[in-house]
Amino acid sequence: MEGHRNNVTPKASVKPVLFPVNQDIEILDTGKSVSDFIASKIVALDSEENQQPFSVANLDCVLKAHLRWTTNLPRVQPFYAVKCNNTPAVVSILSALGTGFDCASKGEIQLALSLGVTPDKIIYAHPTKPSYHIKYARSQGVDTMTFDNQEELLKVSCCHAQAKLVLRIAVDDSKSMLKLSSKFGAPLSSAGTLLERAAQLGLQVIGVSFHVGCMCTESLTFKRAIADSRRVFDLAESLGFKMSLLDIGGGFSGTEDFGNFDEFSAVINESLEEFFPPESGVRIIAEPGRYYVESAFTLVLNVIGKRVVINETEENGDKAEHSPDRTMEYYINDGVYGSLNCIINFPPCLKIQPYLHRAVGSSEPKYKSVLWGPTCDCVDKVLENYWIPELHVGDWLLLDNAGAYTSSLSSDFNGFERALIHPVVTAHTYNTFIHSHPHHRA
Numbered sequence: 333m334e335g336h337r338n339n340v341t342p343k344a345s346v347k348p349v350l351f352p353v354n355q356d357i358e359i360l361d362t363g364k365s366v367s368d369f370i371a372s373k374i375v376a377l378d379s380e381e382n383q384q385p386f387s388v389a390n391l392d393c394v395l396k397a398h399l400r401w402t403t404n405l406p407r408v409q410p411f412y413a414v415k416c417n418n419t420p421a422v423v424s425i426l427s428a429l430g431t432g433f434d435c436a437s438k439g440e441i442q443l444a445l446s447l448g449v450t451p452d453k454i455i456y457a458h459p460t461k462p463s464y465h466i467k468y469a470r471s472q473g474v475d476t477m478t479f480d481n482q483e484e485l486l487k488v489s490c491c492h493a494q495a496k497l498v499l500r501i502a503v504d505d506s507k508s509m510l511k512l513s514s515k516f517g518a519p520l521s522s523a524g525t526l527l528e529r530a531a532q533l534g535l536q537v538i539g540v541s542f543h544v545g546c547m548c549t550e551s552l553t554f555k556r557a558i559a560d561s562r563r564v565f566d567l568a569e570s571l572g573f574k575m576s577l578l579d580i581g582g583g584f585s586g587t588e589d590f591g592n593f594d595e596f597s598a599v600i601n602e603s604l605e606e607f608f609p610p611e612s613g614v615r616i617i618a619e620p621g622r623y624y625v626e627s628a629f630t631l632v633l634n635v636i637g638k639r640v641v642i643n644e645t646e647e648n649g650d651k652a653e654h655s656p657d658r659t660m661e662y663y664i665n666d667g668v669y670g671s672l673n674c675i676i677n678f679p680p681c682l683k684i685q686p687y688l689h690r691a692v693g694s695s696e697p698k699y700k701s702v703l704w705g706p707t708c709d710c711v712d713k714v715l716e717n718y719w720i721p722e723l724h725v726g727d728w729l730l731l732d733n734a735g736a737y738t739s740s741l742s743s744d745f746n747g748f749e750r751a752l753i754h755p756v757v758t759a760h761t762y763n764t765f766i767h768s769h770p771h772h773r774a
Contacts (some may be wrong), residue, residue, distance in 0.1 A: 340582070343742065353362050356755075357421050357757060358755055359756075360627055360756055362759045364743060365758075366388055369754070369756055370730070373386065373388075373632070374594040374632070374689060379389075383636060384665070384751070385535055385631065385634065385666040385670070385671065385749075385750060386517045386629065386632050386733075386753070386754060387631050387738070387739065387752070387753075388629065388753075388755075388756055389422065389629050389673065389732060389753055389755040389756065390629070390630070391755055391756065391761070392630070392646075392758050392761045393627055394425055394426065394624055395425070397624050397627075398410070398426070398431070398624070400589075404593065405601065407601070407604060407610070407616050408600070408620075409431070409432060409453055409617045409619070410426075410431045410618055410620050410690060411431065411434045411453075411617050411618065412426050412432070412434065412435055412455075412619075412620065412624055413433035413457075413582055413619045413620065413621030414435050414436070414443065414444060415434075415623060415627070415740060415741050416736050416737055417625040417683075417739060418443060419625075419739060419753050420443070420447055422624070423443065423447050423757075424447050424624060425445060427444075427447060427449050427453070427498065432453040432617065433627070434453075435451060435454050435457070435474075436470045436566070436580075437458065437461075438465040438469070439629070440613045441468065443631050447685070450580075451462065451474045452473075453475065454474045454476070454480070454499070455476045455571055455579065456478070457477070457482070457541065457579070457619060458477075459479055459484060459516045461467035461477070461487070463487055463490070463491050466487060467492065468601065469492065470491065470494075474540055475495050476495070476498065476538075476568065476577075477492075477495065477498065477527075477595045478497070478541050478579075479497055480500045480502075480516055480517055480518040481526070482525075482526065485511050489535055493534070493719065494536075495537055496538045496577075497530065497537045497538065498537070498540065498541045498579055499523065499527070499539070499540050499568075500517050500541045500542065500543075501518055501519075501523060501540060501542050501545060502517030502542075503517065503519060503553070503557040503560055503563055504510065504544075506523040509535065516543070517543070520560060523568075524571075526568065527568050527571050530573075531573070537575070539572045539578055539614075540561045540565060540575070540578055541577060541654070541695060543581035543582055544557055544581060544582075544583040549598075551560070551595050552579065553583075554599055554600050555602075557606070558578075558580065558604065558607050561578055561602070561607070562608065564605040565578075572589060576615060577614065577615050578608055578614050578616060578617070579618065580600065580617070580618045582622075584596065584618075585622060585626070586625065586626025586627050586628075586733065586735065587733055591700075593623075604616060608729070611770075622735070623736055625735035626733050627735065628705060628735045629708060629730040629739075629753075630730055631672075631730070631751065632689070632729070632730055632731075632761075633664045633666050633686065633722050634664065634726070634728055634729075635662050635724065635725055635728075635729065635733065636663050636665050636725065637663030638661070638723065638724070638725055640659075641658065642657070642659075658696045658699065659699070659701065660702070660720060660722060661704065662703050663704045663705075663706060664725050665748070666706065666751055667704070667705015667706055667712040667714055668711065668714065669709070669711070669712060669743050669746070669748070669768070670705065670742045670745075670748065670751065671734065671738040671739060671742035673738070673743070674738055675714065676711075683716055683733070685731070685732075686715075686729040686730060687720075687728060687731075688723070689727070689730055690728070696721040696722070697720040697721070697722075698721055699716045699721075699722055700717045700719055701715070701719065702717075702718070703716075703718060703719050706746070707745055707746040708746050739753060751774075
């Protein structure tokens with residue numbers, strides 16, 4: 333295996349210190365790539381006759397995304413959306429890099445705290461929370477949380493009266509692939525009533541939040557939402573609230589398929605300068621999720637079964653087996669009840685394009701194919717009408733950009749194992765990180 337565990341002293345080229353995560357990660361030898369790691373892992377599994385699916389989390393990609401964020405949006409502190417991918421190594425490295433965390437439940441708060449995240453780096457960003465989750469947050473010192481209705485204000489007044497509340501408003505999300513305002517966010521017309529009710533209950537409201545929806549495709553959506561937030565700020569301040577926080581939510585893609593990040597950054601920066609300039613003293617945060625992890629994960633799948641469906645015609649006759657009219661059906665060891673649950677939850681947004689790990693000759697014909705997941709449910713269909721070379725039982729397939737809402741939505745339906753996750757980092761990034769963060773030395 334071309335790697336080292338973080339509890340084993342690396343070779344001389346890597347200082348013998350702990351990488352800032354509290355679990356095993358692989359530090360790749362100098363010159364070794366993620367592709368090399370995947371190849372070696374496949375060899376090892378084949379030798380054990382073990383075809384369990386696995387994902388490789390490239391932490392170099394997470395670090396690269398963070399550096400791009402801080403360069404493009406210097407005023408906006410990211411609070412990573414744990415719901416998107418709760419892999420401990422991801423949470424830990426982002427914590428070490430100084431990000432905050434958007435948690436949506438007691439469980440996510442527990443995970444973040446268990447990995448060393450301090451309560452002040454957590455926003456409990458779910459507008460509708462169970463009372464006992466609010467009480468847990470209070471017991472752990474997690475004070476910042478969102479709301480969007482009067483019933484939530486009553487719960488908070490009973491369970492955490494000292495909370496620092498952020499009013500989530502509904503904004504135009506018509507240009508996003510997944511719209512959220514139908515479920516969350518107070519209409520602007522009700523903001524005044526909610527603020528007055530908060531004042532009556534003696535609660536603190538310190539800011540405004542919004543979410544333009546998942547995978548927003550139009551950058552000007554952020555400008556409109558920031559302008560709306562300014563209106564609510566002015567209203568709140570006229571009612572005596574001291575407003576200090578603007579949360580611009582998520583909606584940032586991890587690839588360039590849904591909006592150009594540079595373009596979005598420029599619009600956000602210009603809008604903040606217009607409506608919340610630095611001299612306003614307002615702190616700006618955001619809740620990126622897939623932006624950090626989507627392109628960082630590669631899912632590795634195995635072909636566990638196969639059958640051929642022949643479209644019999646008079647023209648085909650006995651040659652039907654070798655005819656392009658046949659459809660190949662394959663069964664793979666992960667599907668919509670596992671890592672690919674996102675096929676059901678985000679169907680318009682996905683580009684599922686697995687490719688063979690082994691070499692494919694340029695002359696190999698491609699066949700119309702169906703990829704089924706491993707369970708006994710016919711809903712468990714990963715792809716259809718997908719043209720690929722003929723596969724064989726035991727072949728391995730790779731799926732890139734598999735980090736967003738995959739492992740976090742996975743189940744063990746039918747008793748099939750969830751994909752194992754192997755976090756890796758290159759020796760160069762490891763060294764760079766250690767030299768840049770001396771307070772993380774062992």
